[in-house]
Amino acid sequence: MRYTIKKYAQEDYGVWNDFVAQSQNATFLFHRDFMEYHKDRFEDFSLLVFEEDKLRAILPANKKGNSLYSHQGLTYGGLVFLSKLKAEKVESILDEILYFLKENQFETFYYKPIPDFYFSEGNKAMDFFLMKRGAVLERKEMNLAVNLTTPLKISKSKMKHFRRIENLDLDIFEEENFDPFWEKILEPRLLEKFNVKPVHSKEEIVFLKSKFPQNIRQYSAYRNDEIIAGITIFETKNGVKSQYGATSKIGEEFRALDFLFINLIHKYKRKGKHFFDMGIVDEPNESGYNIGLLKQKEELGCSVYNQDFYKIEIK
Template identity: 30%
Template sequence: MSLTISRFTKEDESWWDDYIWQADNGTIFHTRRFLSYHPQGRFVDHSLIFKRKNSIRAVLPAIEMEMDKDRVLYSHRGASYGGFVYRDMGIAEAFEVVEALKKYARENGFTRILITLPPLVYMNRYSNYIDFAMLQNGFRYLKREISSVVQLPSHPDQVLSLFKSEARTATRKSIKSGIEIRLSDDYDTYYEILKQNLKLRHNVTPTHTLPELKKLAQLFPDRIHLWAAYLGEQMIAGVVNFICTPRVVLAFYISDNKEFQQYRSVNNLFYHIFQWAVQEGFQFYDFGIFTVNMDPNWGLGKFKENFGARGLFRDSFELLMWSPQNP
């Protein structure tokens, strides 16, 4: 029985997120709850559902958009990661799903497909079948960014051994200075630190507005947390953590007040966050990418390596429907 493809409708919201959380490779970014934080009109949703008879074989969160005069099917412009989400997919079915997507895109007037996949550790069951099927069907690597991922130890007492010598010294100094690390809901203060930090370092503004960040935290109170460092009652640093899968926690917006840099509060933050993550059974901590369009930020990469991070690919694939490989 061949695969059929239908476009996501409002009625599909009732089962979509449950499917994502029970899948081999679903993340917080594939859920409708996460994608719903975007205001109406920002994106034109074009998510797809792949079925065999009445069985859902895969879903693809996606939008449609115009880009460089192309009509693009993009998975997903409004999230860190996209791609097919599935359960128990073999190699033959991976090829079927990719071939069905190509046929659908061509029949619906798309001239380009863009898909960004999470790093491999986001999978509950490792597989490169989809990547292989896409490459064999004319997709190419658009870019291969490097994400800094820490493989967490089995016991909290082993966390400090992940850190390089200088980072261990700074962490101990911060702990002795009386800096307190705790969960916080004071996003307003944190956001002011973040804005100043990004302006000083990169002369940019945060990707998310303060209301958007607050909305995400409200949508996922059990999965999105603000960890903050306090000197007395003053917040001097913070990082927002996204619990993306049962195995992976992702750092968003690491930021500190440069007036208090001597307290090395960021080191202290990650020491406590890693201990919490190990206690909760997480296996990986993702610091996010330190490359932009495959151009490394060497200082940022070294900063993350100080906490035991190593680089894993975050791949973006592209299919040009009119290319010589896809006449």
């Protein structure tokens, strides 16, 4: 069985997005409108895999030097397909991709699969066949997520403070306007604590919200009409991811961020979502992770899942 690999071009916009919409293992992050908001920062080299004239799989990717990356501008990536592919077909597609990369003078392929909890079924065939062809597991990161399909395991201390905060005058709103959170909480706190800026500028998040109004949501906690905490949510079919979460110094005194998280965990459990993704906790220190952040997320009911990063030399 032969497959044909094609580099994405602008005329593939509709075909690509239709495929993403029907896929079993894709999220709105793979829509071209999301992928291309930062196209000036990445040289796109996404791939489409055809079996005869039928599109069977896509690979969001970018080129950097002589290397192909499972897209560096996305939190996760990997091979995307309509329904669960038989392992034999995954193996054939991988071989065709590696051959295509060799023909196009690539020397290295970096592969970043989507975390397991995004699926109801297994999705590790690609990882297995990469390893069999000489790929190395370059690194792992701890991705923290709450399994919303099982009883919640929020710590007793978190719930004790939550019940105390419930009696205070805190209000939670879903906001269309990102200005209060970005300008009064997120940007100043990231600058103060870590000397960094958010990955998305306010203008970028507003643009993405206009493209994906049902997927990107802003929840904020107020006290006496003053914003003291906020969480920006990326909502997908099966779950949600807290893309940003921050609190003011006053909000820290009230544990407003925990209060907001616990409310949202219960909200999305009631909505029937499968998971609440709270992201990674890696940090460039001796242990490789932020101990305080790991503890906070585990006390909110998270379990540790792997985010894997593979590297294979093209031969």
